[in-house]
Amino acid sequence: MPKAIWEGVVLAEAASCVAVDGRHYFPPDSLRKEYLQPSTTHTLSSNKGPASYFHLEVNGRRKPDAAWFYPEPRELSFLQGQVVFAGDVRIEP
Numbered sequence: 161m162p163k164a165i166w167e168g169v170v171l172a173e174a175a176s177c178v179a180v181d182g183r184h185y186f187p188p189d190s191l192r193k194e195y196l197q198p199s200t201t202h203t204l205s206s207n208k209g210p211a212s213y214f215h216l217e218v219n220g221r222r223k224p225d226a227a228w229f230y231p232e233p234r235e236l237s238f239l240q241g242q243v244v245f246a247g248d249v250r251i252e253p
Contacts, residue, residue, distance in 0.1 A: 162186070165250045166226070167218040171195050178242055184251050185242035188229075196243075201225045209234040214243070223248075 162184055164172040174190035199213035201224075214227040226246040233239045245251070 163252045164245045165252060166216055166223065166245070166248070167221055169195060169218045171216065171218075171227075171245065171249065172243065178238060180236065180239065183244045185239055185244045188241050188243065191243060196227060199225050203228075205230070207235045208239065216249070 161173050161175055162177045163170050164184070164186060169192075171192055172186040172190045174186050177184040177186050179185070195216055195218050196214040197217055199215050201213040203211045203213075205211060208230045209232055211228045211230050213225040216223040216226045223246070226249060227243050229241055229243045230236075230239050231241065
């Protein structure tokens, strides 16, 4: 089961993930939402569309905008709602 880990805490664990461009996208129901706080940051990807972000908060440490998702992806509709983490969040197979 793939896991996303930061600061020694499992942020997400799923039976399977979608891999795109070298990143693992976790389904929303795999997230431990107590560690994700909504962000007001939004960006735009040319092929994925608008992205919304989360801050990570673990054991008093905060990592701003370290997870994101595409609410309505343009070309890659299978990514809708899937959450991806910044590069320093460890992904274990």
